[in-house]
Amino acid sequence: MIGVGAFGRNHARVYKELEQQGEPLRLLGIVDQDVRRADAVGREFGCRSFGSLDQLLTTHSEVQAASVTVPTLHHLSVARKLIEAGVDVLIEKPLASTLAEADELLGMAKKHQRVAQVGHLERFNPAVRATIPFITQPMFFEVHRLSVFSPRALDVDVVLDLMIHDLDIVLSFVNSPVQEVRAVGLPILSGKTDIANVRLEFASGCVANLTASRVSTERIRKLRFFQPRQYISIDYGRQDVLVFTVGDSDATPSVNPQIGVVKPPIKSEEPLRAELRSFLDAVRQRSIPTVTLEDGRRALALALQIVDDIHRHGSRINLEKLASL
Ligand SMILES: NC(=O)c1ccc[n+]([C@@H]2O[C@H](COP(=O)([O-])OP(=O)(O)OC[C@H]3O[C@@H](n4cnc5c(N)ncnc54)[C@H](O)[C@@H]3O)[C@@H](O)[C@H]2O)c1
Incomplete structure (x- = not known):
């Protein structure tokens, strides 16, 4: 979980609920540049917390998938790091702030063959x-x-x-x-x-x-x-x-x-639960997610x-x- 503000905390809650209900996943870590917030949410959901994505990636090389729930302006920089580290990503909507950023994300996900979904919850x-x-x-x-x-x-x-x-x-x-x-x-x-x-x-x-x-x-x-x-x-x-x-x-x-x-x-x-389950299925099966980066780009362009x-x-x-x- 990268970014646990108003909405990211919900992702953390739902991942934890899915884990407790027996879905094959483990919520490894919470990252937020606001360390107090990261610590509080980490404590709430019983996992480690980090003040930066680099710290998480060096501590846990086994990270397979992550939700990117930082403000839209930072989607690209955070998702880029994750994709380059071989992590599949669920990026909140809107995909990016500009079409150039969206295109960069599309290109990177393709190059690194990552499962990449956009958080169009509805x-x-x-x-x-x-x-x-x-x-x-x-x-x-x-x-x-x-x-x-x-x-x-x-x-x-x-x-x-x-x-x-x-x-x-x-x-x-x-x-x-x-x-x-x-x-x-x-x-x-x-x-x-x-x-x-x-x-x-x-x-x-x-x-x-x-x-x-x-x-x-x-x-x-x-x-x-x-x-x-x-x-x-x-x-x-x-x-x-x-x-x-x-x-x-x-x-x-x-x-x-x-x-x-x-x-x-x-x-x-809960739509967020259905969304995260669907993302995790795509990660496990290496399949095309229900809402692709192309869909996210199309909505952003309009x-x-x-x-x-x-x-x-x-x-x-x-x-x-x-x-x-
Ligand atoms: N799908 C939906 O219905 C829905 C609803 C609300 C928000 N969102 C999206 O979720 C994203 C987050 O929105 P929010 O309302 O939770 O924002 P927010 O400002 O409440 O939270 C963002 C969090 O990210 C942290 N952060 C910022 N840059 C960071 C970085 N580089 N590394 C680590 N942490 C960082 C901040 O400290 C903050 O805690 C946005 O893209 C927003 O559009 C989607």
């Missing part, structure tokens, strides 16, 4: 997994990810912090390139964009509207989409899915007798395009002057 949300068999031809998405303000992850804006989860899901559902991006965003509390809305149009004609906010008064994480004869609604937080189908006489009638609704059975699981469009829109409407009024 792919492992049981509700998302239950939806996949129903996907035919999505034509319109409406996505909301709203959270209350907390002073974390402020090194990136809301697009790279929150919206990127949904960008990755929409890209994985729509098998078509993005053709047009129209975005708007505003800084509210952090000095970076805290609330953003984007309209994406795909070559297939599919349109996706996404809103992400980290300054909301409520917490909402919903993705809804329409495809021929169907409307599908995912609540990431509740881990449930509703599938409405026109003319489905086997389903329970909904508000309209011609529209049947089905709630697919879902086996609830997120950066949205960030650019937000800045263009800000200049067009003279946002700086508006903000100073």
Whole structure:
């Protein structure tokens, strides 16, 4: 475990739980440049702690896999060291801060033949997994990810912090390139964009509207989409899915007798647990992970395009002057 701040501690907790539940793994060590934090988390989960990655690697040459949960700006430097030491990596999302960094990671993982996964957690949300068999031809998405303000992850804006989860899901559902991006965003509390809305149009004609906010008064994480004869609604937080189908006489009638609704059975699981189990499986089997570095790069490229469009829109409407009024 490299980096045990707000989110990295969760990785450590889940690895320890998996170890205690009999998964063939051993949580060897916790690294954090904040030594007191490393020590505290090491004590909490019964393993050694280190103030630097070099110390861990020289003490434990048997390290096989690691989670990289340092701030995004440091993903490349930390993952580079691990990959060069022959360690497989799970790198948190967003994969990197720039596409050049992402490309360097892709090149290194390939050169050193490492299993490398990106932490796009929602792919492992049981509700998302239950939806996949129903996907035919999505034509319109409406996505909301709203959270209350907390002073974390402020090194990136809301697009790279929150919206990127949904960008990755929409890209994985729509098998078509993005053709047009129209975005708007505003800084509210952090000095970076805290609330953003984007309209994406795909070559297939599919349109996706996404809103992400980290300054909301409520917490909402919903993705809804329409495809021929169907409307599908995912609540990431509740881990449930509703599938409405026109003319489905086997389903329970909904508000309209011609529209049947089905709630697919879902086996609830903490998405992080499913993600780490999947990463460990890929490490053991030397297989391609469920979320590849290419997927992480694709979501990052779109997120950066949205960030650019937000800045263009800000200049067009003279946002700086508006903000100073
Ligand atoms: N998948 C998700 O849903 C999700 C949620 C939250 C955060 N994240 C991602 O996880 C990563 C960490 O986010 P966070 O909110 O936990 O950040 P954080 O600032 O709370 O924690 C980062 C930790 O890394 C340590 N650190 C920094 N540089 C280091 C280095 N070179 N070596 C060792 N330790 C170092 C810091 O001391 C700190 O303890 C980010 O990439 C973020 O985007 C993902």
